[in-house]
Amino acid sequence: MKARLCVFAMGLMAAAVPMLAHHSFSAEFDSSKPITLKGNVTKIDWLNPHIWIYLDVKDDAGKVAHWQCEGGPPNTLTRNGWTKNDLKSGDAVTINGTLAKDASNTCNASQVSLPDGRRVLAGSSNPDAKQ
Amino acid sequence: MKAPAYASFLAAASAAAVVTVGLLFLTPGPVAGQDAGKGGGKAAGKGGAKGGGGYQPPAGPTPRLANGKPDFSGFWQRPYSPDMSAGATDLNGKPYPPEDPQHRTVALDPANAPAAGRGGGGRGARVLPYTALGAQDWKTYDPSNGDYTGACLPFGLMRSINSPDPLQIMQSTTFFAELFEQNTWFHVFPIDGRGHTNGTPTWFGDSIGKWDGDTLVVETNNFNGRTRLDTNGHGHSDQLVLTERWTRTDLGHIDYEMRIHDPKFYTEDWKNNRQFLLRTDQQIMEYSCEENNKSLYEGRIKAPKFDQP
Numbered sequence A: 001m002k003a004r005l006c007v008f009a010m011g012l013m014a015a016a017v018p019m020l021a022h023h024s025f026s027a028e029f030d031s032s033k034p035i036t037l038k039g040n041v042t043k044i045d046w047l048n049p050h051i052w053i054y055l056d057v058k059d060d061a062g063k064v065a066h067w068q069c070e071g072g073p074p075n076t077l078t079r080n081g082w083t084k085n086d087l088k089s090g091d092a093v094t095i096n097g098t099l100a101k102d103a104s105n106t107c108n109a110s111q112v113s114l115p116d117g118r119r120v121l122a123g124s125s126n127p128d129a130k131q
Numbered sequence B: 001m002k003a004p005a006y007a008s009f010l011a012a013a014s015a016a017a018v019v020t021v022g023l024l025f026l027t028p029g030p031v032a033g034q035d036a037g038k039g040g041g042k043a044a045g046k047g048g049a050k051g052g053g054g055y056q057p058p059a060g061p062t063p064r065l066a067n068g069k070p071d072f073s074g075f076w077q078r079p080y081s082p083d084m085s086a087g088a089t090d091l092n093g094k095p096y097p098p099e100d101p102q103h104r105t106v107a108l109d110p111a112n113a114p115a116a117g118r119g120g121g122g123r124g125a126r127v128l129p130y131t132a133l134g135a136q137d138w139k140t141y142d143p144s145n146g147d148y149t150g151a152c153l154p155f156g157l158m159r160s161i162n163s164p165d166p167l168q169i170m171q172s173t174t175f176f177a178e179l180f181e182q183n184t185w186f187h188v189f190p191i192d193g194r195g196h197t198n199g200t201p202t203w204f205g206d207s208i209g210k211w212d213g214d215t216l217v218v219e220t221n222n223f224n225g226r227t228r229l230d231t232n233g234h235g236h237s238d239q240l241v242l243t244e245r246w247t248r249t250d251l252g253h254i255d256y257e258m259r260i261h262d263p264k265f266y267t268e269d270w271k272n273n274r275q276f277l278l279r280t281d282q283q284i285m286e287y288s289c290e291e292n293n294k295s296l297y298e299g300r301i302k303a304p305k306f307d308q309p
Helices: A011-015 A074-079 B005-024 B132-140 B156-162
Strands: A029-045 A052-058 A064-070 A092-100 A106-113 B074-077 B167-171 B175-180 B185-190 B206-212 B215-221 B241-250 B253-261 B270-278
Touching: A029 A064, A029 A106, A052 A092, B156 B185, B156 B241
Parallel strands: A064 A106, B185 B206
Antiparallel strands: A029 A052, A029 A092, A052 A064, A092 A106, B074 B167, B074 B270, B167 B175, B175 B185, B206 B215, B215 B241, B241 B253, B253 B270
8 A cells, every 4th residue: 555545744735735524624524634545436425424545545555445425415516527437336536535543444535536637526525606 | 434323313303394394384375486587597507607697686566475475485595694793783784893803712604704894694693782791702712622513413594584585485374484495494383462471492593473564583592502693603592583574575585683682792773784686497305414423423523412401
C-alpha cells in the first residue's frame, strides 16, 4: 500500500474542505488526517444520506486493500447534473479525502478524479455548493 | 448491514407524514411562483460549479392569498448556515466580537470553521452572549460523542432551517406547512390566531404564526432540549423561545429573521437575518436519511444518549 496509497499529513490538504454532511463532519472524520487513494472502483451506493464509492487499492506487492469513501448527498449531486452512471465499476480513480477517526479503511472524499484529470461527482465537496 | 428497528420506523413515519401534509393541502391557495418562469435550468452542472449557478428567480409582486395576506408558498433555496454565530447580531443589528477558534476544547469542522470576511451563513464565527452555562456548553461540545443528527434523529426547527437542503412551503389562510427536504421532515402550524397547545415538548417545538402587517411572525416554544441550534453545535436549553419573522418582499425573495431567546444559555436575545430565493427550476426530492446511514450502522458515529426528562 506504500506506493499507491499516499498519506499526506500536511497542510496542503487542509484547503480541501469536506462535503456537506447530514451530521457534523468531525463526528466521524479526522481533519488532521488527509489521504490520497488511487485505485479501481468496485461499487457505487447511490443512496441517502451520502453516496459511497468502494474501491480496491493495490500496494507495490500487488496486495489489494478494500476502501470505502463517503461522497455527497445524492440529491445535491443530482441537482448539480451528476448521475450514478458517471462513475462505474472498474474505473480508475484518484480520491483525495480525509480518514475516518476509527482507523478503518474509510474516508470522506472531497475530490474524485479520473486518470485524465477530469473531476467526477464534483460539487459536493464545497461547503458553498448548495448555497 | 441491517438498520436498527427504530431507523425503519423513522423512515416509515417520515413517508407517512409527507402524505398527511399533502392531504392537508389538496385545495390550497395559489402556489405562488411554482410555475412562473423557468430560470436557470439545471444549475451548476458537471465540473463542480456551485449549485446556485447564476440562477435568477422570477420577478413580480408578492403573491397573496384570498384574505390579502402574503402567500409564502413555493420551493425555496436557503443559505447553508452551519454556524449561526457567524451572522449573529444583537437586536439592534450590532455584530458580536470575533471568536478565537482556540477558545474551544474541540475543533470545529474544517468545512464550517471560522474564516474572516464572510458572515451571515457559515463563517466568521463570533462570540455569542453566553451565560456561564451556555459558555461551558459551547466550549465542551464534542459532536463525536453522539451528534444526534448522525443518527438521523430530527434536526429540530433551527437546524432544519439552517440546512442547505431546500424547503417547500405550502400555506393556507389557516396553516403554514414547512416541508423540509432534509430527511423528509415537516413542520405544520396554525397562523389563524390560535395560541400554543402547551403539549409534550418536541424536536420542532410548538409554533404559532401571527401577522404583523405583511410579516408573518412565528413564535415557537416547548422544545425538548435535545437539539442544537446549528451544525457547529451552538446550544440551547428547554427554555428556548424562537421568533421568526417571514417577509416575502416580492415574488422571488423572502427576508427571514430568526431571534433566539434563551435566558439559561444567553444573557440577551440575538438574531440572524437571511434571504431565501424562490427556485422555479427544481422540485423537492425524497431524502431518506436512514436508508444507507452506514456511518451509524458500522459504528463510526455514536448514537446519542439522552437523559430521561
